[in-house]
Amino acid sequence: MRDVNSARNCSRRDLDSLIKDGLKMKRDGIPRIGGTVTMTFFEKSTRTHGSFEAAAQQLGMHVTGFPDPESSSVGKGETIADTVRMYERYRADVLVIRHPLAGAAQAAADSLDIPVINAGDSDNGHPTQTELDLMTIQEKFGTIDGKKIAMVGDLLYGRTVHSLFQALEVYDSDVWLVSPDVVKMPQWRIDDYKRATGREVVITEDLMDAIRNVDVLYMTRVQRERFPDTAEGNSDFIKADRAMQTTAKKLREAKPELIVMHPLPRVNEITRDVDETEHALYFTEVENGLFLRAALINRILNGEEFEGRNLDLGEEPELRQDLEITNGAKSGRHLIYRLNNGTLIDHIEEGKGMIVYHLLGLTELKKSGVSVVPPMTINSKRYGKKDVIAIHGHQLSPQQSCLLKLASDRATVNYINGGIVKDKFNVVLPNVLEGVLQCPRDKDVTNPKYSQHLTSRFYVESRNPLRVRDHFCGTPYGVEEVRKALTAPLLEKIKANLEKGFL
Amino acid sequence: MRDVNSARNCSRRDLDSLIKDGLKMKRDGIPRIGGTVTMTFFEKSTRTHGSFEAAAQQLGMHVTGFPDPESSSVGKGETIADTVRMYERYRADVLVIRHPLAGAAQAAADSLDIPVINAGDSDNGHPTQTELDLMTIQEKFGTIDGKKIAMVGDLLYGRTVHSLFQALEVYDSDVWLVSPDVVKMPQWRIDDYKRATGREVVITEDLMDAIRNVDVLYMTRVQRERFPDTAEGNSDFIKADRAMQTTAKKLREAKPELIVMHPLPRVNEITRDVDETEHALYFTEVENGLFLRAALINRILNGEEFEGRNLDLGEEPELRQDLEITNGAKSGRHLIYRLNNGTLIDHIEEGKGMIVYHLLGLTELKKSGVSVVPPMTINSKRYGKKDVIAIHGHQLSPQQSCLLKLASDRATVNYINGGIVKDKFNVVLPNVLEGVLQCPRDKDVTNPKYSQHLTSRFYVESRNPLRVRDHFCGTPYGVEEVRKALTAPLLEKIKANLEKGFL
């Protein structure tokens, strides 16, 4: 793996070695290696752009690309893939991408043979910031393990804290999450962390408590716009703003060796009197950013790969769990669907039949001339009631099978031939779902409204309970979210069809 | 000639040698030559800018200038000439210019001693794009002669197809023009091509016909805004959009060796499934752009000149065709103008006298105290009726002579001295008209509303029928267009004067 698209992509060994390289460059200087770095900044960032640019220049490299979206071709409706492929053809050696959509860096990496560095994709992540943050902690304390690290401020939208939190999964540190409730860390990120480390995190709104206890205070800014636009919202913001502010006075209660970090720019979340204290390390972070990024580019151009923390999905399973055929004859049982040859979807939860029917595209199939019997609710020995659907002369496609399983865990599939059930099984999901599920995020690179023409891809991390993870943005979703994501567009469609009188 | 301002500027030998250089650089690499390229992009273009930038960097050159108009001084009212002269003084070796006005590159070239490359001037041309397009065809087929080349999409506004069409004048290829009627190729461009080659072109709206027959499918995008903003316009657009779309399915009917080209960026005029086929060469074009432009800059900096396809205007003619003086005495003939010494403009078409009168600025002359007899319609032996104008004590300036000839082909000039006609002639136009005629285009660099302070210049390509060609934008105009261009501002002026009660 050569791409740096997510802090979750780095193993402990990757981070150790990268930080070591960064510190070495800081000590010994940056070597001149030549080549070309292309920086495609679909979103402005003086700071990150300047840092990569300085690193590239000091590496003796050419810098191409664009520093802000105003000068890109995006406005003309070009996809990220087409834009970045252009620079690959211009003989770039490495592409750095910043984008307002989550997963954009992954989309770029999938389109290119040259390595891609994620310089921030929406609120999703900012892995090189995290790497320089870790370098700074390591430089200060000689270790990251064993340290108490508090992330403060906007933990809901802040990509720097999201990436840092993910990276800390490979360290033995203690994480404090300090934020107003309105911008607290998403639960799934906490769950990811706990699952990976087996550790708890401290969640608090009390900055003073953190200041008195931790080794690292990682500050971010709480934006006014996160609060409701009301008098109360305003007053809540002012309170939060003050509560989440680090001042020299507050720091008098800290350990002498506590360090204050900040990805910058800051407004007033760290008062200027802190700059003069020994605690302030945010300008050192800026400096370390130069060396870390130079080390990273150097490493990539040397062809050194990251081992990564790949998802371990295990072997691809059999895509079906066979069930015993108790009564082979089906045709006579319910005359209403008279199924001599075809598929009987059985044991669907009562009332969910119509969802399955639409989800599997059976309305369209029916309109194309296939005889499909719409869902009926009938009695079930095992469940009391159940919905069933019959499709004459057809078996389920792999995609339909996946959709059925996602929608109805207990549904069984019966393939009937000559009136006899030949085959009866529960669907088992494959390890990778391609083109089945749409990520429910709005600012996501796979969202069709951004016309990126990407095929969605999800990894099935767990089957029971269901947990899938988006290939592009790395977000995990449980069964409830998956079902919501599946039915939302469907409900729109059913509603639209109803209005057109199709049903 | 060192400037690359128009595809019409390149001879066959120029193109052959440039393409050869480009292919050589692609094979052997780009040499490091040093120096400075200035890129003045008065209009944004990520793609073209990136390509020139990459070429310059890989040539080991400095890159200066500005990538978009937002950062230029244009907003402060500075002329192109002043802006580009600045960079010449900063010691640029070559200037690349992109501008929203036709003829801007020529204007820049006229102001500078250093060579100028046109990177696109309005819908007028984009010669380096054409050169890389030709390089791509040549690379694929080993030749451009004998190939069937279809240009598809927006042939009215697309500068890339305009330049390509012009360049194809020096090849023995067959041109297909495939477009919806609303954006078809301007007739004068077709006429230019036919005149230069003696060949016909295929004009069609049927993309499938082209796909089945041609070797090269050169795609461009038809914009929604080209169609009327009505329900019908919308429906026409949707139809055209689909008709002009190239898909993998449609290409199944093409020759195996057909290549699909596109200047990029594309939206959906080429569907993404085409990318995977052997036909797709648009990303190769991107790559070839790098090498072609590097070859071009290298060639220019080596001092190699293009031979060009200069207009052959022949020798400068005598500016008058003498006529026989049949009756020398003029003063007694028509007492009304009693012309003892001065100019009698005779044989003006009936009713056109007033136009000539104003066009030659005779109102102003009269107001300055010169005795000018306004046009009178009198009997003519040869024409039945004719208009005549008498100017006491004055002869026509060269500019007035040109204007007279452009306005009235049959007018004769009589210079009278002592009541006797001493001289009688028809005006013959010189090869070059300077400051006589205003190009009627709106988005033209010589349009006074853009305050570029340029003197217009037209070449007289043909006197009978009249055809003049604008030095800046290269557009040819016939007699009707010339007269319309002459009288439009005049009519405005006459109207304004009438309103002020001047007549």
Added chain:
Amino acid sequence: MRDVNSARNCSRRDLDSLIKDGLKMKRDGIPRIGGTVTMTFFEKSTRTHGSFEAAAQQLGMHVTGFPDPESSSVGKGETIADTVRMYERYRADVLVIRHPLAGAAQAAADSLDIPVINAGDSDNGHPTQTELDLMTIQEKFGTIDGKKIAMVGDLLYGRTVHSLFQALEVYDSDVWLVSPDVVKMPQWRIDDYKRATGREVVITEDLMDAIRNVDVLYMTRVQRERFPDTAEGNSDFIKADRAMQTTAKKLREAKPELIVMHPLPRVNEITRDVDETEHALYFTEVENGLFLRAALINRILNGEEFEGRNLDLGEEPELRQDLEITNGAKSGRHLIYRLNNGTLIDHIEEGKGMIVYHLLGLTELKKSGVSVVPPMTINSKRYGKKDVIAIHGHQLSPQQSCLLKLASDRATVNYINGGIVKDKFNVVLPNVLEGVLQCPRDKDVTNPKYSQHLTSRFYVESRNPLRVRDHFCGTPYGVEEVRKALTAPLLEKIKANLEKGFL
């Protein structure tokens, strides 16, 4: 001194040596020295940016930073100090700054260890432009001394003429100021010049008079927006525009060796026919800008310092002028303030007591529990009436002392202990006032509304009459302006307090 923040910073020796270096580079070429120039352009300027960029590139240096404010972090509320410190950490060797606020370059220089070049700060100054202007005059005439130099056009807002005027303080030249009244040179700039040189200046609206007499015509543009937006204002503008226009025709009355200069871009204040004359030197200025700036950067990177024209404030004085204690007992004198221990501020001008009271923050002090007797007007032997203020148990802080002196020249301070005056004195201002006074300019980097978190600093150039000079923007203020600056926010505050019912 390594920073180039103001034309007032350069001594004659500095300018002579810098111009010599510039002319040498023009003759011998620009050496390649390496390193990094960071250009932070918080305001767009193609021309100045291009010039520095070309200079840096030809010096073999890397160029980083941002060319316009759109791509800076300013929008996110970051201070200039934080932004420029970032680039210092990226290992820049020299920082060039352009900013819309006066004093911004000084603020940057104060925050950095690396040298800073001012590339224009509001209407305040543009020292490198001045240096290249002087180089151009010197190159043409071999000297600047003895020349008659006319600055023409907008002398109120034009930073180039402001810097040039300041620099001419070290030459023996004659200055003509030619402008419409509405944009005439600020009086304080004229006073500064006169004080420094002992010379008079010619002030006129008659451009022709200047053209007939001077050696150098330094043109700038008068903007339409400087005139009132009325019919009369429009007509005044048109008149001024014509009056301040230099044409080839007007120049026929000039000395043959007269040179026309312009910082560019020009619109029509110099007509294009002047370009062809021997007088036109504005494009030579562009060229000289390249070499001057290269020489400047080279000099800075070589560690050569400017000697500067530092303010000579003399030795720091005793901060008090002791007065004779005529009657030591105070407590019994006016029972109303019963001051046994504390400070009696005496001899305040009648009616000014309340201003002093608020200015010294005594309302706040009183609210914090200190017994403060608000100003009373009582009889005075010396002045008839006077205001007095008593503060129990407190002495004045240094800042309060300065404020008292600035507000009331004649006030005396009495420190009372045990009912006896132990100490009686007039305050003497220190050489430097820190955090005492706010610069009254609107577009000033210290204006709190721009949130730069800077402590104001003023130099006391003269005590009688009072003249202080702003460290950041270099503007001098007299006693009236200082008092206005002090009371303006105070009056706001008093008004606000009154409205809240605090008084």
